Amino acid sequence: xxxxxxxxxxxxxxxxxxxxxxxxxxxxxxxxxxxxxxxxxxxxxxxxxxxxxxxxxxxxxxxxxxxxxxxxxxxxxxxxxxxxxxxxxxxxxxxxxxxxxxxxxxxxxxxxxxxxxxxxxxxxxxxxxxxxxxxxxxxxxxxxxxxxxxxxxxxxxxxxxxxxxxxxxxxxxxxxxxxxxxxxxxxxxxxxxxxxxxxxxxxxxxxxxxxxxxxxxxxxxxxxx
Numbered sequence: 001x002x003x004x005x006x007x008x009x010x011x012x013x014x015x016x017x018x019x020x021x022x023x024x025x026x027x028x029x030x031x032x033x034x035x036x037x038x039x040x041x042x043x044x045x046x047x048x049x050x051x052x053x054x055x056x057x058x059x060x061x062x063x064x065x066x067x068x069x070x071x072x073x074x075x076x077x078x079x080x081x082x083x084x085x086x087x088x089x090x091x092x093x094x095x096x097x098x099x100x101x102x103x104x105x106x107x108x109x110x111x112x113x114x115x116x117x118x119x120x121x122x123x124x125x126x127x128x129x130x131x132x133x134x135x136x137x138x139x140x141x142x143x144x145x146x147x148x149x150x151x152x153x154x155x156x157x158x159x160x161x162x163x164x165x166x167x168x169x170x171x172x173x174x175x176x177x178x179x180x181x182x183x184x185x186x187x188x189x190x191x192x193x194x195x196x197x198x199x200x201x202x203x204x205x206x207x208x209x210x211x212x213x214x215x216x217x218x219x220x221x222x223x224x225x
Contacts, residue, residue, distance in 0.1 A: 049225050050218055052211045053191065053201035060199040062086070062192050063162035067126070067154035070139035075152055077124065077162075078197070085219035086122040086192040088199075090163050090170055092129035092183045093141040098205050100145070102189060107145035109212035117220035118148065126162070127153040128185045129173045166190060166199065191215070193225060200225040 049055045062078050069075040077088075087106060091099035103125060110118055123146060127133035130153045133141075138151035160170045168186035175181055191201035201215065 050223055051201055051215050051225055053203050053207070053215055055225055056200055056202055059196070060166050060190065062197050062199070063088075063166065065126070065152075065158060065162040067152040067158065068135055070135045070142070070151045070153075072135050075150065077152070081122045081124065081192070082197060083194050084122050085120065085194050085222070086124060086197075087189055088124050088126070088166075088192065089189045090126045090128050090159070090168055090185050091187075092127050092173070092181070092185070093133050093137055094129065094181055095183065098187045102187065102205060102207075103142070103145045103149070105207070105209045106189070106212055107149070108209045109216050110146055110148075112213045113216055113220060117217065120220045121216060122150060123148070124150045124152060126159055127151070128156070128159060128170050128183045129181060130154055130156055130159070131173070132181065191219065193219070194222055195224065 062081070065077040066074055067077075089099075089102060089106075091102070093099070103123075106123055110121070110123065113121075125138075125142060127138060133151075133153045135151070135153060138153055142149045142151045156170075156172065163170045163186065166186075168188065168190075169184070170186070171184040173181050173183040187205040189203040189207070190199040191203070192198060193200050203211070
């Protein structure tokens with residue numbers, strides 16, 4: 001696993017922004033192996049941001065994505081999280097490492113907030129293995145980390161199309177000979193601010209509970225990046 005990156009602003013410009021962000025963190029998850037994260041060197045500059053996450057200079061639009069939530073109802077990501085701080089992560093429930101660790105860390109960080117502040121933040125998990133991640137499976141898995149977490153599942157092509165403009169790569173799951181599943185997907189978490197519903201913050205797979213807890217408290221208050 002790569003060393004934690006300093007909490008600095010990334011200099012991401014033009015078309016290169018997507019390529020750099022996509023390469024920041026890619027995780028190959030399978031029940032028989034660990035994760036592999038690839039990082040690239042990028043130019044950084046000091047930031048006066050109160051947040052500890054990586055601050056993006058390229059602000060990504062929230063995906064225009066409609067999938068099924070864990071109650072089996074259509075969930076329009078843009079409409080239902082509009083004007084709310086939102087953390088977005090792509091992964092799958094049978095992942096043995098990065099996905100449960102990331103979502104678990106966010107869950108612990110959320111628990112450190114007051115009940116009122118917890119209600120102000122949306123945490124959305126989009127499945128990269130929708131064939132196996134049914135609404136019921138997804139709800140059971142998420143409940144162990146955060147009962148308020150939103151789980152979305154559905155057409156994988158729609159998922160890949162939504163992830164790509166964010167610089168998050170999602171590949172088709174592979175069923176191994178032993179029956180386990182490997183799904184390769186970007187392991188970064190993006191935070192969308194309520195001021196413009198765009199992604200301003202990025203967290204890698206090694207972001208700590210303390211980093212999330214610090215930043216979630218600011219997000220709940222609508223603090224600018």
